[in-house]
Amino acid sequence: MLSMKNISKVYQTEKVQTHALRDFNLNVDEGEFIAVTGPSGSGKTTFLNIAGMLEPFTGGDFMLDDVNVGTLSDNQRADLRNQKIGFIFQGFNLIPDLNLYENIEVPLRYRGIKSAERKRRIEECLEKVGLASRAKHLPQQLSGGQQQRVAIARALAGKPRFLLADEPTGNLDSLMARQVMELLEEINREGSTIIMVTHDSELARRAPRNIQVVDGQLADFTLYQNKAMDEIAAKAGQPAIEA
Amino acid sequence: MFLHYIDLSWRSMKRTPLVSMLMILAIAVGIGITMTSLSVYHMMSMDPIPHKSDKLFSVQLNTTDDGNNWWTEDDVPLQLTYKDAMALHNADTPERKTASVRALFTVQMDDKEVKPFLASTRVTGRDFFPIFDLEFVYGDAWTSEQEASATPVVVLDEETNDRLFAGENSVGKQVYLDDTAFRIVGVIKQWRIHTKYYDLNNGAFNSPESIFMPITLIAPLEIQNMGNTNGWKYEEINTFQERLQSEMFWLQFWVELNTPEELKNYSDYLQAYLSEQGTKGRFERKTPQFNLKDVNEWMQYNKVVSADNKVLVGLSFLFLAVCLANILGLLLGKFLRRAPEVGVRRALGASKRQIFIQHLVEVSMLGLLGGVIGIAIAQLGLWGVRFTSNEYASLATMDIKMLLAAPAIAISACILAGIYPAWLVCRTQPAIYLKTQ
Numbered sequence: 001m002l003s004m005k006n007i008s009k010v011y012q013t014e015k016v017q018t019h020a021l022r023d024f025n026l027n028v029d030e031g032e033f034i035a036v037t038g039p040s041g042s043g044k045t046t047f048l049n050i051a052g053m054l055e056p057f058t059g060g061d062f063m064l065d066d067v068n069v070g071t072l073s074d075n076q077r078a079d080l081r082n083q084k085i086g087f088i089f090q091g092f093n094l095i096p097d098l099n100l101y102e103n104i105e106v107p108l109r110y111r112g113i114k115s116a117e118r119k120r121r122i123e124e125c126l127e128k129v130g131l132a133s134r135a136k137h138l139p140q141q142l143s144g145g146q147q148q149r150v151a152i153a154r155a156l157a158g159k160p161r162f163l164l165a166d167e168p169t170g171n172l173d174s175l176m177a178r179q180v181m182e183l184l185e186e187i188n189r190e191g192s193t194i195i196m197v198t199h200d201s202e203l204a205r206r207a208p209r210n211i212q213v214v215d216g217q218l219a220d221f222t223l224y225q226n227k228a229m230d231e232i233a234a235k236a237g238q239p240a241i242e243a
Numbered sequence: 244m245f246l247h248y249i250d251l252s253w254r255s256m257k258r259t260p261l262v263s264m265l266m267i268l269a270i271a272v273g274i275g276i277t278m279t280s281l282s283v284y285h286m287m288s289m290d291p292i293p294h295k296s297d298k299l300f301s302v303q304l305n306t307t308d309d310g311n312n313w314w315t316e317d318d319v320p321l322q323l324t325y326k327d328a329m330a331l332h333n334a335d336t337p338e339r340k341t342a343s344v345r346a347l348f349t350v351q352m353d354d355k356e357v358k359p360f361l362a363s364t365r366v367t368g369r370d371f372f373p374i375f376d377l378e379f380v381y382g383d384a385w386t387s388e389q390e391a392s393a394t395p396v397v398v399l400d401e402e403t404n405d406r407l408f409a410g411e412n413s414v415g416k417q418v419y420l421d422d423t424a425f426r427i428v429g430v431i432k433q434w435r436i437h438t439k440y441y442d443l444n445n446g447a448f449n450s451p452e453s454i455f456m457p458i459t460l461i462a463p464l465e466i467q468n469m470g471n472t473n474g475w476k477y478e479e480i481n482t483f484q485e486r487l488q489s490e491m492f493w494l495q496f497w498v499e500l501n502t503p504e505e506l507k508n509y510s511d512y513l514q515a516y517l518s519e520q521g522t523k524g525r526f527e528r529k530t531p532q533f534n535l536k537d538v539n540e541w542m543q544y545n546k547v548v549s550a551d552n553k554v555l556v557g558l559s560f561l562f563l564a565v566c567l568a569n570i571l572g573l574l575l576g577k578f579l580r581r582a583p584e585v586g587v588r589r590a591l592g593a594s595k596r597q598i599f600i601q602h603l604v605e606v607s608m609l610g611l612l613g614g615v616i617g618i619a620i621a622q623l624g625l626w627g628v629r630f631t632s633n634e635y636a637s638l639a640t641m642d643i644k645m646l647l648a649a650p651a652i653a654i655s656a657c658i659l660a661g662i663y664p665a666w667l668v669c670r671t672q673p674a675i676y677l678k679t680q
């Protein structure tokens with residue numbers, strides 16, 4: 001469903017040029033669950049943003065569902081994003097003026113879903129992340145972990161075909177992290193394709209496919225599967241994925 | 244979605260109450276001042292008799308020698324001589340026509356309870372009432388026989404009738420005007436016009452006269468006009484008779500012409516009349532010159548709305564523009580601070596258009612609130628105008644058009660100021676704000 005060929009991304013700031021991605025090649029099939037690991041600053045978020053069409057890329061070819069993303073207009077990308085893609089951002093990125101219920105409602109509104117259906121989905125998702133009783137709270141009235149769970153609920157409510165999660169468990173304790181992982185696995189079983197960035201090697205290992213981004217390039221460990229991962233990482237001279 | 248945007252705008256305003264108040268106040272002050280001057284302008288330039296303003300014509304005849312300059316744009320005198328006015332007044336054509344002139348009389352009653360007072364009086368023909376659509380509460384206009392025989396009869400307006408007879412039917416009763424006894428034949432419904440378009444001599448925005456009497460009384464009563472009298476050549480005038488025979492201009496003349504054909508016929512008539520008068524040696528003029536201007540043309544020709552008034556409206560709009568520039572600055576700050584939120588919305592599937600509209604709705608709401616408060620400020624301003632100026636008193640009001648225009652102008656002005664900030668914010672790259680927190 002997703003195919004990137006020689007994707008590169010250069011950030012040009014006043015003084016420095018940062019090659020956030022270079023020669024980045026990846027194929028993702030429908031229904032996959034991929035964990036992305038890699039050192040800080042290696043380009044993981046950049047990759048997710050490009051995959052979600054939030055950012056233009058500098059070079060290469062990017063096909064999403066047989067559509068050449070490079071040729072799409074801004075509106076077409078917004079449309080595709082709205083129809084197919086769900087995000088869990090690295091920061092929670094909740095809208096401070098809106099309560100939990102309304103925050104989760106945002107993508108559903110843009111998709112034009114009817115009010116009754118929105119309500120049903122939002123309540124279901126709040127239930128899933130254990131925040132049903134706090135629907136009317138504002139984000140700043142919640143702990144970091146709770147906010148993260150709202151961000152997850154927001155992504156799940158849209159039942160996206162393609163879920164991009166940037167450290168969805170970063171702010172959660174290990175118990176909560178495991179629950180979130182189970183949620184993700186559940187919607188993966190229901191058919192969503194998931195790409196998840198994580199620093200937690202244990203969680204990464206639960207994903208059927210692992211990839212590592214190092215210095216803007218992809219080291220694909222798929223072939224070696226999970227158990228061999230630490231070993232290979234060590235051989236490659238990289239530090240094992242930090243927990 | 245629209246209601247949702249309104250809800251979002253409301254929250255956004257509550258989130259920054261001070262900035263929102265400041266913006267609303269800026270719009271309100273700008274709109275208040277603009278609407279004050281615009282309302283006065285609107286009243287000044289408003290058609291005073293819309294259903295027949297294109298059928299009423301003011302008559303001008305140029306009975307001066309060639310080469311005489313006048314202060315009108317085409318050098319044609321504004322008023323007529325007594326000779327010409329009465330000749331046209333007594334002509335067979337058209338059906339409705341009248342000479343008229345303003346005079347002042349002291350009003351007295353047998354009843355000593357009523358103190359004598361000065362009343363502005365219109366000396367005119369009986370056609371004056373149907374021409375200007377004046378309705379009668381009691382009685383009617385004087386008859387043509389009474390007009391022909393110069394009978395001392397009058398028509399009062401409602402206010403004068405209230406003052407003298409406590410609003411009772413006064414037809415048949417007597418009133419003294421400068422010691423002459425007049426019989427009342429009719430009382431008209433109060434004539435309310437903002438612009439005294441039929442006689443602009445004593446200021447365009449004065450009230451109409453309160454008493455009306457036959458024009459044929461001018462000669463026997465030697466009535467002095469209280470308007471402008473202008474001459475163009477030396478004439479020795481010692482008696483009132485000589486004044487009536489002179490070439491001085493001091494009367495107004497109006498006709499009602501209902502079809503283009505009537506207009507054409509009357510033009511031909513005036514042309515012939517002027518040629519005839521020219522051959523009598525009254526004036527040296529190669530081609531006869533006359534004007535038939537309808538009500539709106541007449542008001543423009545007389546510059547009822549002066550250049551000063553236009554400048555004032557212009558200045559007030561300039562002031563509104565300054566207010567808008569401030570609002571634009573505040574909006575820029577407010578909207579750009581919200582870029583992270585917009586980034587999130589974009590990432591969650593909002594199109595640029597949706598973001599743009601959301602922000603325009605917010606701006607329109609500011610405009611609406613500002614417009615409503617602006618109306619209150621404009622009322623205050625108009626009250627000030629009424630308070631300080633007698634002449635503009637009747638003009639300093641807002642009619643329904645202006646009341647509706649205020650929020651409309653406020654909203655469009657705000658949208659104008661908001662387009663650029665809204666455009667900037669809808670262009671935010673969604674990704675920039677999402678990297679980390």
Ligand SMILES: Nc1ncnc2c1ncn2[C@@H]1O[C@H](COP(=O)(O)OP(=O)(O)OP(=O)(O)O)[C@@H](O)[C@H]1O
Binds near residue numbers: 038041042045675
């Ligand atoms: N908008 C930007 N402008 C300039 N440089 C940027 C921008 N965004 C990212 N970079 C740079 O690109 C590189 C990759 O950044 P990215 O955020 O993708 O890393 P990451 O792998 O997600 O890191 P972390 O694990 O800390 O989240 C970094 O060197 C970063 O400084």
Ligand SMILES: [Mg+2]
Binds near residue numbers: 044045678
């Ligand atoms: Mg990152």
